[in-house]
Amino acid sequence: MNPSPPLKLYHELAPWFHLLTAPEDYVEEAEFYRKTIVSLSDGTPVTMLELGSGGGNNASHLKAHFQLTLVDLSPDMLDISRQLNPECEHVQGDMRLVRLDKQFDAVFIHDAIMYMTSEEELRQAIETAYFHCRPGGVTLLAPDHVSETFQPSTEHGGHDSTDRGIRYLDWTWDPDPDDTNYISEMVYLLKDEQGDVQIEHDHHRMGLFPRHTWLTLMAEVGFDARSIPFDHSEFEPGSLEVFVGHKISGKKPKL
Ligand SMILES: C[S@@+](CC[C@H](N)C(=O)[O-])C[C@H]1O[C@@H](n2cnc3c(N)ncnc32)[C@H](O)[C@@H]1O
Numbered sequence: 001m002n003p004s005p006p007l008k009l010y011h012e013l014a015p016w017f018h019l020l021t022a023p024e025d026y027v028e029e030a031e032f033y034r035k036t037i038v039s040l041s042d043g044t045p046v047t048m049l050e051l052g053s054g055g056g057n058n059a060s061h062l063k064a065h066f067q068l069t070l071v072d073l074s075p076d077m078l079d080i081s082r083q084l085n086p087e088c089e090h091v092q093g094d095m096r097l098v099r100l101d102k103q104f105d106a107v108f109i110h111d112a113i114m115y116m117t118s119e120e121e122l123r124q125a126i127e128t129a130y131f132h133c134r135p136g137g138v139t140l141l142a143p144d145h146v147s148e149t150f151q152p153s154t155e156h157g158g159h160d161s162t163d164r165g166i167r168y169l170d171w172t173w174d175p176d177p178d179d180t181n182y183i184s185e186m187v188y189l190l191k192d193e194q195g196d197v198q199i200e201h202d203h204h205r206m207g208l209f210p211r212h213t214w215l216t217l218m219a220e221v222g223f224d225a226r227s228i229p230f231d232h233s234e235f236e237p238g239s240l241e242v243f244v245g246h247k248i249s250g251k252k253p254k255l
Contacts (some may be wrong), residue, residue, distance in 0.1 A: 007202045009186070010054070014076035016190055017055040019159045019166040023084060029232055030061035033140055033242075036228060037106045040244055042136030045105035049132050051095035051125065052112020056081030056088070063088055066106065071098055096124035103134040110142045114206040117181050122207060123217050126245075130221045135249035139223065142230070142242045147210040149239055150174060150182065158189075165191040174208060182208045211241070218245045
C-alpha cells in the first residue's frame with residue numbers, strides 16, 4: 001500500500017479540480033479511447049467501468065457512448081464527478097481491491113493507473129480490471145509514461161471561472177532510474193472570489209514501468225495484451241502509448 005500522505009488535490013482541493021484540468025480539454029483523447037475500445041471488442045460495448053475516474057473528465061465524453069460506472073478512492077473526487085456526470089453510477093473503491101458484483105463490456109483506467117507504484121500494485125489493478133471485464137471485452141490502460149520514453153518535464157496550466165482561477169506548475173523527474181517510481185511535484189496557486197491567492201503543494205509519487213512489465217503482467221493475469229500508439233494532435237507520434245487487453249472467451253487466467 002502507498003504510505004504517502006493523501007494528496008490535497010484529491011481531497012480538500014477537489015472543488016478546484018475542474019479549473020486545473022477542464023472537461024472540455026478531453027474531447028480528442030476520450031474519442032481515441034472510445035474508438036480503440038470499440039475496434040477491439042467482440043460485439044458492441046455498452047457498459048464500461050472506469051477505475052480511478054477522478055473528476056470524471058473523460059467520463060463526461062464517454063457517457064454519450066457507454067453506460068458508465070465510475071470508481072474512485074476519494075469521496076471528494078466522486079462528489080465533483082457526480083456534479084458533472086449525475087447520470088453515471090459512482091462507487092467509492094480502491095482499484096487494487098474493489099470487487100463489484102457485475103462484469104462490463106469494457107474497463108478503462110486512465111492516468112490514475114500512475115498511482116500504482118510497485119509491480120505488485122500494478123498487478124492488483126490489472127487483476128481488478130480482468131475480474132470486471134466480460135469474456136470478449138476489452139480493458140484499456142492509459143499511463144502517462146513508460147520507462148522507455150520517460151522524459152523529465154516542467155508543465156504549467158490552469159483555468160479561470162467567472163470568480164475563481166487556478167494556475168499550476170508540474171515538475172516531473174525520475175530520481176532513481178533503477179526503481180519503479182518517478183516524482184511529480186505540483187504547486188497550485190488558487191485565486192478565490194476576493195482575489196486572494198493561496199499556494200498549495202503536493203508531492204505525487206507515481207509508477208514507472210517498462211513496456212515489457214505492462215505486457216507481461218496483463219498476459220499473466222489472462223489478457224491478450226498489446227501496446228498501441230496514443231494518437232493525439234498535442235503529442236509527438238510515438239511519445240505515448242496505451243495498453244489494451246482483450247479478455248479471450250474461455251481462457252483461464254494464470255492467477
Ligand atoms: C488525475 S485523477 C483522474 C482524473 C481522470 N482521469 C479524469 O478523467 O477526470 C487521479 C485519480 O486517481 C484516484 N486514485 C488514486 N489511487 C487510486 C486507487 N488506488 N484506487 C482508485 N482511485 C485511485 C485519485 O483519487 C484521483 O481521483
